Amino acid sequence: MKSLEELKAIRDKMQGQVGLRAESEASTRVVVGMATCGIASGARPVLTALADAVAEKQIPDCSVTQTGCIGLCQYEPIVEVIQPGKEKVTYIKMTPEKALEIVDKHLIRGQVVTEYTIGNALK
Amino acid sequence: MMTEISLNILDVTENSTRAGASVVHITVEVNEERDLLKVLIEDNGCGMSKEQLASVKDPFFTTRTTRKVGLGVPFFREAALQANGSFDIESEPGVGTKVIAEFQLSNIDRMPLGDITGTIHQLVIYHPDTDFVYTYVFNDKSFTMDTREFREILGDVPFDTKEVSDYIKEYLSENKYNTDNGKNI
Numbered sequence A: 001m002k003s004l005e006e007l008k009a010i011r012d013k014m015q016g017q018v019g020l021r022a023e024s025e026a027s028t029r030v031v032v033g034m035a036t037c038g039i040a041s042g043a044r045p046v047l048t049a050l051a052d053a054v055a056e057k058q059i060p061d062c063s064v065t066q067t068g069c070i071g072l073c074q075y076e077p078i079v080e081v082i083q084p085g086k087e088k089v090t091y092i093k094m095t096p097e098k099a100l101e102i103v104d105k106h107l108i109r110g111q112v113v114t115e116y117t118i119g120n121a122l123k
Numbered sequence B: 001m002m003t004e005i006s007l008n009i010l011d012v013t014e015n016s017t018r019a020g021a022s023v024v025h026i027t028v029e030v031n032e033e034r035d036l037l038k039v040l041i042e043d044n045g046c047g048m049s050k051e052q053l054a055s056v057k058d059p060f061f062t063t064r065t066t067r068k069v070g071l072g073v074p075f076f077r078e079a080a081l082q083a084n085g086s087f088d089i090e091s092e093p094g095v096g097t098k099v100i101a102e103f104q105l106s107n108i109d110r111m112p113l114g115d116i117t118g119t120i121h122q123l124v125i126y127h128p129d130t131d132f133v134y135t136y137v138f139n140d141k142s143f144t145m146d147t148r149e150f151r152e153i154l155g156d157v158p159f160d161t162k163e164v165s166d167y168i169k170e171y172l173s174e175n176k177y178n179t180d181n182g183k184n185i
Helices: A004-023 A036-040 A043-056 A096-108 B005-018 B050-055 B072-082 B116-126 B147-154 B162-180
Strands: A028-033 A062-067 A079-082 A089-091 B023-031 B036-043 B086-092 B096-104 B131-138 B141-146
Touching: A004 B147, A004 B162, A028 A036, A028 A043, A036 A043, A036 B005, A036 B072, A043 A062, A043 A096, A043 B116, A043 B162, A062 B116, A079 A096, A089 A096, B005 B023, B005 B036, B005 B072, B005 B096, B005 B116, B023 B116, B050 B086, B072 B086, B072 B096, B116 B131, B116 B162, B131 B147, B131 B162, B141 B147, B141 B162, B147 B162
Parallel strands: A028 A062, B023 B131
Antiparallel strands: A028 A079, A079 A089, B023 B036, B036 B096, B086 B096, B131 B141
16 A cells, blocks of 8 residues: 655655756657547547656656647647757657657657658648 | 546546646545446636536537637536436636536446546646645545645655656555455446
8 A cells, every 4th residue: 555655755765856857957848739639539548658658768858748729639639749949740640559659769769750740641 | 529437537627727726626436326426526716607607518618719619518518418417517706616427327328437547647747736636435435635745745846756656646546446446437
């Protein structure tokens, strides 16, 4: 059974590291649309897969967050990757599997997975 | 249409956080004897006017500007009504909003509760400015998670730190298991 004592131990362990985290502002932002349209089309497992993979693979300076309706409901679940100095990449009709591909190819190796982008769908 | 009751909870609770709520109470109650599954979401956000409240069940009403339909509340309501249940929403400007959905537990058209642990976890992790009090009741057993307790212990260590996030997920799933013995609801 999880006790609050356990949480205290985590706090003591983490407190020293918090300062470091705050100083290095996350430079890559991964944003998942989490409004009715996103949730209904399966955004929750996509967000979980992304957050777990980013934490597990210890990708530096990368934050995974959620947002509301992006206004492209027919393409949900949508994942946006925003990096400084680069054009925003919008991935559409995501699944947890496709999301993991994006972690490996885009976030780790820096290669945009063109076949899942909205630009590719509109061609 | 959502496929799980927990997804409706996720969606409707997003409205609470966007309404600026500092505390959201979520209660999921399963009672086999009364053949009832009840969901209560209560926030202290900005609330709604009488006019807004009257139109919120209408799919063609939304406060957002990115699209013209708002299906969150209508989806939740339909899910309850199709399972021989009931749906009620009360709100007062400046006080908050309360949503109550009841489902007939054994009804063939009742959608599964689904991944409620994942839903609550996600709400907690991605809304660092909102506190959540989540109560899960199964027959005569229950447990409550109060993020204000976590916050008091953690101080400035954020909820989305991997260790803390993992702790909260395990906390939720262990307590749920101890309450309902892992029963598929």
